[in-house]
Amino acid sequence: MRPDSLPDVAGDQAQSARLLDWVGMARIALPLRIETGDGDAMTVAASADVGVNLVDPDARGIHMSRLYLHLQDALSSEILGRDSLRRVLQDCIDSQRGLADRVQLTLRYDQLLRRPALASAHSGWKAYPVEIDAVLGPAGLSLTLALSVEYSSTCPASAALSRQLNAARFVAEFPGDPADTSAVHDWLAAPRGLAATPHAQRSRADVRLSLHEGVEAFPVLAIVDALEHALGTPVQTAVKREDEQAFAALNAENLMFCEDAARRVASVLAADPRVTRFDATVSHFESLHAHDAVARVRG
Structure with missing residues (x-):
């Protein structure tokens, strides 16, 4: 049968008229072209949530397959940025033919960064979870960048x-x-x-940043570098004995409660002109207690 001869019940009138805030799909698999931060680019596996508002209270459903098809190849051919996201999001709104005037896209992926060892000549890859939330509507485009950095915390x-x-x-x-x-x-x-050693634990800083409208590229590498420098004890990749000794020295130089770590993170984000707003959570996964020590800060 021809596609135009197939029934489309999504066009039927809704039984209970009501506007809907978000209708779409979650965990769509797709390739994503991203900057590596050193002038190069790579393609990574990503997952996406995409949805629109339904502004026609009488419409039974949106054109969901059109959203899916628009996303499949749109983000694999050019590097992810403000302009490319704006075009993709506008295409998503246009595909609904008047049913929507707002679209939200959330992208999740791991960014691989090669990190040098502290003392030896070795290096290794580390994965940093990244989430990008993009919203386009009558108020314009807003972009939010979220990422996580792991570090070691030794209790003062x-x-x-x-x-x-x-x-x-x-x-x-x-x-x-x-x-x-x-x-x-x-x-x-x-x-x-050595009569006693202080307890230390792997810890994590989770940050969520609203980006200034003049920011085109997502500054993942720059933010990661700044946070790891401020915290002082980032989790390592390649480690020989000299690297482990250097790491022990860094931990002694950077004794911190979760409150100290939160303030270090906040000082970095508050000073970054690309960031208009931030929410940060630091979690110390205690080796002494069966619970975690957590601090949150925003600005």
Whole structure:
């Protein structure tokens, strides 16, 4: 049969007239062309949620297949950015032929970034979860970028308590006359020289950023670099012994509660001219407690 001879019940009148805020599809698989941050580009596997508002209260349904077909190839041929998203979203609205005046598209993918080791000549790939939320409607286009950064957090209170035990053991091992340098060195290098270690845990900063209307490209690499630099202890990729030692030193230099980490993240985002608004959550997945330590900040 010819397509135009097939029944289309979506065009029937709705039984209960009502406007709908969002109608569409979730978890659509598609390829996405993205910037790597170093002047190059790559294609990644992504998932998409796309939906429109239904502004005709009497219409039974939207043209859902048209949204799907518009998305399948639109984002794989050119690099993802403000202009390309605006065109795709406008095409989605136009495809509904008056049924909608607002469209929302959410894209999720992992951005692979190659990260150097701390001390050795090695490097490795790390995946950063990214989510982009784009809305086009009568008020214009709005873009939101969300991403996550993992880091290590060593508890300042635990470090202070450990230092106290280490100092007490030192006094017990070297009572009376001051010890000579070589004896103290040998003691510190031996297992006996470590009475306690502070607890540390893998942690994560989740940020959600509203981007200034003048921002064309999504600054994933720049934001990740800034956050990892501020936190000081990003989770590593390739690790040899010298890298592990350097990482231990960074943890000692960057003792932090979740409150400290949240303030570090906020200071970076508040100073970024590309960001008009941010919401950040830092989560320390405790090794001491069975619960997590969490702090949230916005600005």
